[in-house]
Amino acid sequence: MADIIEKTVSDLRLEKRFAERLEHPERVIEFTFPLKRDDGATIFLMGWRSQYNSALGPYKGGIRYHPAVNRDEVILLSKLMTFKNSLAGIPYGGSKGGIAFNPKEFSRAELERISRQYVRELYRFIGPDVDIPAPDVNTTAEMMAWMVDEYNILTGKKEYATFTGKPVEFNGLKGRDEATGRGAYFVMLEAFARHKIPKSAKIAIQGFGNVGMNLARILYENGYMVVAVSDSKGGIYCKDGINVSKVMALKSEGKGVQDYATNENANVKLITNEGLIESECDVLVPAALDNQIRKDNAAKVKAKYIFEAANNPTTAEADAILNERGVVVYPDILVNCGGVSGSYIEWVQNREGRIYTYEQVVKELEGVMKRAFSLVASEKDKDNKISYREAAYRASIRRLAAAMQYQF
Numbered sequence: 113m114a115d116i117i118e119k120t121v122s123d124l125r126l127e128k129r130f131a132e133r134l135e136h137p138e139r140v141i142e143f144t145f146p147l148k149r150d151d152g153a154t155i156f157l158m159g160w161r162s163q164y165n166s167a168l169g170p171y172k173g174g175i176r177y178h179p180a181v182n183r184d185e186v187i188l189l190s191k192l193m194t195f196k197n198s199l200a201g202i203p204y205g206g207s208k209g210g211i212a213f214n215p216k217e218f219s220r221a222e223l224e225r226i227s228r229q230y231v232r233e234l235y236r237f238i239g240p241d242v243d244i245p246a247p248d249v250n251t252t253a254e255m256m257a258w259m260v261d262e263y264n265i266l267t268g269k270k271e272y273a274t275f276t277g278k279p280v281e282f283n284g285l286k287g288r289d290e291a292t293g294r295g296a297y298f299v300m301l302e303a304f305a306r307h308k309i310p311k312s313a314k315i316a317i318q319g320f321g322n323v324g325m326n327l328a329r330i331l332y333e334n335g336y337m338v339v340a341v342s343d344s345k346g347g348i349y350c351k352d353g354i355n356v357s358k359v360m361a362l363k364s365e366g367k368g369v370q371d372y373a374t375n376e377n378a379n380v381k382l383i384t385n386e387g388l389i390e391s392e393c394d395v396l397v398p399a400a401l402d403n404q405i406r407k408d409n410a411a412k413v414k415a416k417y418i419f420e421a422a423n424n425p426t427t428a429e430a431d432a433i434l435n436e437r438g439v440v441v442y443p444d445i446l447v448n449c450g451g452v453s454g455s456y457i458e459w460v461q462n463r464e465g466r467i468y469t470y471e472q473v474v475k476e477l478e479g480v481m482k483r484a485f486s487l488v489a490s491e492k493d494k495d496n497k498i499s500y501r502e503a504a505y506r507a508s509i510r511r512l513a514a515a516m517q518y519q520f
């Protein structure tokens with residue numbers, strides 16, 4: 113990623129100091145804290161918050177609970193947030209946080225204690241004008257509610273705008289839960305029109321969490337053909353399309369997407385998450401974890417178009433292979449910026465003390481996504497040699513550097 117930033121700064125004929133400033137985070141907070149488990153045992157967990165860049169405003173980015181979370185990953189993701197927020201045109205810098213553990217092995221009461229403890233470690237470094245966390249992988253609206261409540265207890269304030277992605281009934285925003293998926297859908301609509309991709313295109317989506325599930329649902333509701341979906345346990349493929357509503361119903365009963373295969377659907381094949389990346393489709397949407405498209409499988413991708421709904425799903429080597437093969441890749445900082453844009457609307461709502469309707473949120477989000485898409489498309493039109501990722505970085509770094517020039 114350092115390469116694309118250096119290259120973009122040089123392509124835009126900006127001074128090297130901008131690339132140098134963007135090489136490192138402004139601040140990283142690292143901590144370990146004790147957790148008393150339900151059985152009385154005490155364990156220690158490690159957490160981070162990386163505040164990467166604040167030229168455009170307070171730091172903004174999610175919190176991730178996952179065993180693979182580590183300092184470097186949190187820093188990298190906070191760097192991505194910086195470019196994403198700039199491209200989205202919202203008044204935020206970039207940050208990211210995380211705790212290294214597997215939330216699936218902890219009870220709800222333990223998750224509440226962990227979430228509240230995370231805030232105790234961090235509350236001096238966050239706030240509506242300082243750093244505004246939100247959900248990310250494995251973190252939920254309920255966890256944001258615990259966190260904002262803990263923040264308000266510790267500070268004696270009622271600052272709901274310190275966290276976004278809260279439950280609607282706890283000063284959250286209608287439509288924030290589906291905003292990343294809906295935002296990705298708006299990007300896909302723009303791209304489908306630009307490349308004349310037919311509505312019958314076969315779409316494969318990796319991941320059935322907040323992003324993948326909502327995107328699959330919205331595509332399905334609008335008559336698009338989703339041929340493959342997966343969750344952490346594996347995936348399904350059906351060349352005639354999958355009934356996403358039925359898969360959602362299974363998930364809500366606590367089952368996996370693969371349970372759909374036994375559901376009187378004889379032509380549904382079971383696949384792995386790896387297999388989904390290489391499956392027969394026109395459009396591939398990684399919507400799960402990072403580094404899913406790598407050197408070893410990039411040449412096997414059959415899709416002509418990739419929309420990165422996950423953060424950082426494609427390694428740099430894989431990206432080069434895909435570009436070489438003429439696969440069009442719409443990058444994460446564009447495709448998934450709907451989530452943080454929804455967060456922005458929530459923050460404005462909390463600060464203004466007004467309440468947006470769902471329709472207003474969708475309309476606002478559509479505007480943000482279309483603007484971001486057209487910025488990227490116009491960079492590409494100016495210089496057709498570059499990839500859409502480079503085009504997105506050009507648009508993002510133009511705005512970021514214009515602000516950074518006043519800082520040093």
Ligand code: GLU
Nearest residue numbers: 173174246248451452455
């Ligand atoms: N976790 C989301 C992302 O990676 C949303 C961040 C936010 O809303 O602050 O973009």
